[in-house]
Amino acid sequence: KLSKRLKAVADYVDKGARLADIGSDHAYLPTYLVQKNEVEFAVAGEVVKGPFEIAKNHVAQANLKENIQVRLANGLAAIENVDKIDTIVIAGMGGILISEILEAGKGKLSSVKRLILQANNHGDTLRQWLIEHQFVIKAEQILLEAGKFYEIIVAEPTTNENPVLSANDLLFGPFLSKEKSVIFQQKWQKELNTLNKIIDRLPDEQTEKREEVLTEIAKIKEVLQ
Numbered sequence: 515k516l517s518k519r520l521k522a523v524a525d526y527v528d529k530g531a532r533l534a535d536i537g538s539d540h541a542y543l544p545t546y547l548v549q550k551n552e553v554e555f556a557v558a559g560e561v562v563k564g565p566f567e568i569a570k571n572h573v574a575q576a577n578l579k580e581n582i583q584v585r586l587a588n589g590l591a592a593i594e595n596v597d598k599i600d601t602i603v604i605a606g607m608g609g610i611l612i613s614e615i616l617e618a619g620k621g622k623l624s625s626v627k628r629l630i631l632q633a634n635n636h637g638d639t640l641r642q643w644l645i646e647h648q649f650v651i652k653a654e655q656i657l658l659e660a661g662k663f664y665e666i667i668v669a670e671p672t673t674n675e676n677p678v679l680s681a682n683d684l685l686f687g688p689f690l691s692k693e694k695s696v697i698f699q700q701k702w703q704k705e706l707n708t709l710n711k712i713i714d715r716l717p718d719e720q721t722e723k724r725e726e727v728l729t730e731i732a733k734i735k736e737v738l739q
């Protein structure tokens with residue numbers, strides 16, 4: 515059974531998609547989608563040998579070797595042109611690592627129709643990368659599982675002039691900050707509490723750092739209003 519987080523990611527994969535799940539760990543996501551008949555072909559990319567071997571065994575035991583190609587590869591190097599991948603999932607990593615994987619694999623993105631990215635943190639870095647590379651954010655979701663907050667960002671390529679995202683949209687998410695769900699408010703309230711503690715301990719001499727934190731605090735207070 516998939517975690518609530520991975521289930522939420524899976525829900526953004528269209529029926530019939532040709533899927534690449536990068537950093538697939540045990541290939542749970544592609545296995546679930548093929549078994550549900552949502553997807554017929556998937557690549558599960560994993561850079562670490564241990565999880566790669568487990569994923570391969572898992573796929574073989576489930577009798578899904580025809581449908582899921584498990585590959586030991588760094589980032590988007592797992593994808594080959596002949597795969598005709600149109601949907602890429604990168605989940606369970608920090609926003610900076612996800613951006614780095616996309617940047618290093620830019621050349622593999624020309625035929626891709628949808629990116630489904632689940633960042634554990636640094637959503638701002640990821641959104642910045644997307645808008646700088648002709649991707650437009652189509653949907654966002656925030657969820658809480660086992661005490662941790664997770665953001666999902668769904669993006670699609672655009673040929674239009676990309677709308678510039680404000681600093682607030684980059685940080686909070688253009689959709690998430692409009693919706694202001696209870697989970698969203700909890701996440702940023704928690705962040706605010708942390709920053710308040712930091713500012714209490716920061717000595718007055720550290721003017722620059724204090725200013726940085728105070729700016730962040732002001733932004734969060736504003737979005738929480």
Ligand code: SAM
Nearest residue numbers: 536537538539559560561562565588589605606
């Ligand atoms: N995607 C799964 C999920 O969301 O539950 C697994 C997340 S797990 C925390 C992150 C996985 O990504 C690990 O198995 C790690 O080895 C793999 N990984 C990290 N960097 C990678 C890269 N550059 N290329 C492929 N896999 C990577």
